[in-house]
Amino acid sequence: MNQMTNPAATSVAVKDLRLAYGSLTILDDLSLDIGEGEFIVLLGPSGCGKSTLLNCIAGLLDITDGQIWIKGRNVTWEEPKDRGIGMVFQSYALYPQMTVRGNLAFGLKNAGLPRGEIDKRIARAAEILQIQPLLDRKPAALSGGQRQRVAIGRALVRDVDVFLFDEPLSNLDAKLRSELRVEIKRLHQQLRNTMIYVTHDQIEALTLADRIAVMRGGIIQQLADPKTIYNKPANLFVAGFIGSPAMTFLKGQIGERDGVRTFEAGGSTIALDQYRGEVPARGTAVILGVRPEHVAAGHVAAGHGAAGHGAAGHGAAGHGATGAGGAAAKVEIDEPMGSDSLLWLRFAGQALSARAPAEHGFKAGDAVSLGFDISKASLFDTETEQRL
Amino acid sequence: MADPVAAGRAEPRGTRPRRALSRRNVMLYGVLIVVALYYLLPLYVMVVTSLKGMPEIRLGNIFSPPMEITFEPWVKAWSEACTGLNCDGLSRGFWNSVRITVPSVVLSIAIASVNGYALANWRFRGSEVFFAILIFGAFIPYQVMLYPIVIMLREIGLYGTLSGLVLVHTIFGMPILTLLFRNYFASVPEELFKAARVDGAGFWGIYFKIMLPMSLPIFVVAIILQVTGIWNDFLFGVVYTKPDTYPMTVQLNNIVNSVQGVKEYNVNMAATIITGLVPLVIYFISGKLFVRGIAAGAVKG
Numbered sequence: 001m002n003q004m005t006n007p008a009a010t011s012v013a014v015k016d017l018r019l020a021y022g023s024l025t026i027l028d029d030l031s032l033d034i035g036e037g038e039f040i041v042l043l044g045p046s047g048c049g050k051s052t053l054l055n056c057i058a059g060l061l062d063i064t065d066g067q068i069w070i071k072g073r074n075v076t077w078e079e080p081k082d083r084g085i086g087m088v089f090q091s092y093a094l095y096p097q098m099t100v101r102g103n104l105a106f107g108l109k110n111a112g113l114p115r116g117e118i119d120k121r122i123a124r125a126a127e128i129l130q131i132q133p134l135l136d137r138k139p140a141a142l143s144g145g146q147r148q149r150v151a152i153g154r155a156l157v158r159d160v161d162v163f164l165f166d167e168p169l170s171n172l173d174a175k176l177r178s179e180l181r182v183e184i185k186r187l188h189q190q191l192r193n194t195m196i197y198v199t200h201d202q203i204e205a206l207t208l209a210d211r212i213a214v215m216r217g218g219i220i221q222q223l224a225d226p227k228t229i230y231n232k233p234a235n236l237f238v239a240g241f242i243g244s245p246a247m248t249f250l251k252g253q254i255g256e257r258d259g260v261r262t263f264e265a266g267g268s269t270i271a272l273d274q275y276r277g278e279v280p281a282r283g284t285a286v287i288l289g290v291r292p293e294h295v296a297a298g299h300v301a302a303g304h305g306a307a308g309h310g311a312a313g314h315g316a317a318g319h320g321a322t323g324a325g326g327a328a329a330k331v332e333i334d335e336p337m338g339s340d341s342l343l344w345l346r347f348a349g350q351a352l353s354a355r356a357p358a359e360h361g362f363k364a365g366d367a368v369s370l371g372f373d374i375s376k377a378s379l380f381d382t383e384t385e386q387r388l
Numbered sequence: 389m390a391d392p393v394a395a396g397r398a399e400p401r402g403t404r405p406r407r408a409l410s411r412r413n414v415m416l417y418g419v420l421i422v423v424a425l426y427y428l429l430p431l432y433v434m435v436v437t438s439l440k441g442m443p444e445i446r447l448g449n450i451f452s453p454p455m456e457i458t459f460e461p462w463v464k465a466w467s468e469a470c471t472g473l474n475c476d477g478l479s480r481g482f483w484n485s486v487r488i489t490v491p492s493v494v495l496s497i498a499i500a501s502v503n504g505y506a507l508a509n510w511r512f513r514g515s516e517v518f519f520a521i522l523i524f525g526a527f528i529p530y531q532v533m534l535y536p537i538v539i540m541l542r543e544i545g546l547y548g549t550l551s552g553l554v555l556v557h558t559i560f561g562m563p564i565l566t567l568l569f570r571n572y573f574a575s576v577p578e579e580l581f582k583a584a585r586v587d588g589a590g591f592w593g594i595y596f597k598i599m600l601p602m603s604l605p606i607f608v609v610a611i612i613l614q615v616t617g618i619w620n621d622f623l624f625g626v627v628y629t630k631p632d633t634y635p636m637t638v639q640l641n642n643i644v645n646s647v648q649g650v651k652e653y654n655v656n657m658a659a660t661i662i663t664g665l666v667p668l669v670i671y672f673i674s675g676k677l678f679v680r681g682i683a684a685g686a687v688k689g
Contacts, residue, residue, distance in 0.1 A: 055582075060585060080585050080586045081585070087582070087583065091579050093582065094583075095580065095584070095597075096602065106597070107588055110589050110593060166579075
C-alpha cells in the first residue's frame with residue numbers, strides 16, 4: 001500500500017487521512033487510491049471505521065489531517081455538494097414531506113438548474129430505475145425496495161462522478177436484497193461510475209466489488225480483488241472474516257519428512273509441497289487456515305492413507321489433495337445445508353470443518369480420513385498473524 | 389402485504405357484544421361525571437353571577453340561575469371599569485396583552501427553533517457547554533433576576549415599555565424552548581440531514597425545507613406553551629410595565645382587588661372570564677391541530 005501514485009490519475013484518492021476526536025483516533029494514516037470507474041467495497045465488522053471513511057470522502061465529517069482528492073481535485077475542505085458525489089443511505093433518508101419527484105428534484109433545485117433540465121434528468125433516472133409510476137407518491141407510500149431505488153435515483157439525477165453507498169441494502173429483507181444487489185451491479189455496468197460501497201455483508205462485497213478493502217479498527221487490512229481476498233487473505237483477521245462457512249484454523253509447527261516441509265499438529269502431518277507461498281524454516285510455530293471446501297473427508301479404507309477416497313469427488317478438494325498422513329479425524333457434528341453438508345471434525349485435537357456432499361453417509365462419531373488441498377490453504381505467522 | 393381482512397375471515401366477525409350498563413361502565417362514567425361537575429361548578433357560579441345584577445347578587449343565592457339576565461357587567465368589565473385613573477375597562481389590558489404575547493411568542497419560537505436546530509445538527513466546538521449553560525438558566529429563580537433586569541432595561545431605555553416586556557419574555561422562554569426543539573430535531577434521523585447536505589442545501593435551506601415541514605407538532609406544543617405562559621404572566625407584567633402598558637392579568641387584579649366603593653362581583657366575574665378566554669380558545673383550537681400534527685408525524689416514512 002505504499003505505492004506512491006499521482007492523485008490526479010485516480011478517481012478518488014485518500015491520502016494519509018486522520019480522524020480523531022480529542023484523544024480518540026478513529027482513522028489513522030489511511031491511504032486509498034480508487035481508479036476511474038472502479039467498484040470498491042469497504043468491508044468490515046461494525047465499528048471498524050468503514051462508514052466513517054465514507055463520510056469523510058463525502059465531506060460530512062471534518063477530517064483532522066490528510067487530503068482527499070476526487071477527479072484530480074483536492075476537495076479536502078469543500079462542501080459535500082461541490083465534491084461531485086452522490087450518496088445512498090441505509091435508512092433511505094428520503095424527505096418525507098416531498099413526493100418522489102420532489103425528492104429527486106431537491107438537489108437539482110438547490111444547484112439552480114432550469115426547470116426543463118430538471119424534468120429531463122428525472123425522466124431519465126426514473127427510466128433507468130423503473131420508478132416512473134411512483135413519481136407522484138410520498139415516500140411513506142413506497143415499499144422498502146422502492147424507497148431505496150428512489151434514494152439511488154437521487155444520486156443518479158445529480159450526474160455525479162462518484163457514488164457512495166452506505167450499507168444501502170441492510171434494511172431490506174433477504175430476497176429484495178439480492179434483487180437490488182444485482183440491480184446495483186447492472187447500474188454500475190451501465191454507468192461506469194466510480195462507486196464506493198460500505199457493507200458488513202461479505203456476499204455483497206464478493207459479488208459486487210472490483211476490489212475489496214477489508215477494514216478493522218480503522219486500518220485497511222487488505223485491499224485486493226475478491227479472488228485474492230478469498231484465496232490469499234493477508235492475515236488471520238481477513239481469513240476469518242471472509243468466507244461462509246468460515247475458514248478453520250489449526251495450530252501447529254513446521255516439520256520435515258522425506259525432504260518435504262510438513263505441517264505438524266498433535267502427531268498428524270500434512271505435506272506442504274503444494275503450498276503457494278513461502279514455507280518457513282523447520283520448527284516455526286504456524287497457523288494453518290483451510291476453508292471447508294478444501295478439505296475432503298473420506299471413509300477410512302483398510303490400508304490407511306487413502307486420502308480423498310469416498311468423498312474425493314467433491315469440488316476441488318479431491319484434486320491436488322494431500323494425504324493427512326494417516327491421522328484420521330472424527331466426525332463430531334453434521335450440519336446439512338441443503339445442497340451440501342458441513343462436517344465438524346476433530347483433527348489432531350482441534351476443531352476443523354469440511355464440506356461434504358449432501359449424501360455423504362457419515363455419522364457423528366465416525367472416523368474419517370482427510371485430504372487437504374494445500375494449494376488453496378493459507379499459513380499464518382503465530383506472532384504477526386500475517387500470511388506467509 | 390397480507391390482507392388483514394382476508395386473514396381474519398376464518399374467524400367470527402364483528403366486535404364482541406358489550407352491555408352498555410356493565411358495572412365497569414357505571415363506575416367509570418360515574419366517576420368521570422362527578423369529577424367533571426366538581427370542576428365545572430366554579431365556572432357555573434362565575435357565569436351565572438356575571439349575568440346577574442347587583443341587587444340579585446346581594447340575595448346570596450350564588451347557585452341559583454339569574455332571574456333577569458343582564459350583560460351590563462360584561463360591558464362594564466370590558467370598557468368601563470376603572471383602575472386608577474383609567475376608566476376604559478379591560479380592553480386596554482387586552483390589547484396590551486395581545487401586543488406583548490404575539491411578538492414574544494413569534495420571536496421566542498423563531499429564535500429557539502433555530503437554536504435547537506443548530507445545537508442538534510450543527511454541533512460546533514463548545515456547543516455542549518453552550519447548551520448546558522442555557523439549560524442552567526432555567527433553574528435560576530425569577531426573583532433573583534427581577535431587579536437586575538429592571539436596571540438593564542432602564543439602561544437600554546426599554547423600562548416600562550411593551551418592547552421591554554417582550555424582550556424579557558423572549559429571553560425567559562429560551563431555555564425550555566431550546567431544549568424542546570433540540571430534542572425534537574435530534575430525533576430526526578441524522579441521515580436525512582446528511583442527504584440534504586449532499587443535495588446541496590445549506591444551514592437555512594435544510595432548516596426551512598427539510599426540518600420545518602417535519603416539525604409542525606413541536607411548533608404547536610411550543611405555541612401552546614408560550615401563549616398560555618405569557619398571557620397568564622403576572623409577575624413580569626407588573627414589574628416591567630407602567631399602568632398604561634399593564635397586561636390584562638395585572639389589570640384584572642387591579643379591578644378585582646380595588647378597595648374603593650362596592651365590590652361588584654358580577655363585573656369581577658365577567659372580567660375574569662374574559663381574561664381566561666384567550667388561553668381557553670388557544671387550547672381548543674390548537675389542541676385539535678396538535679393531535680393532527682402528532683398523527684401526521686406518526687405516518688411519516
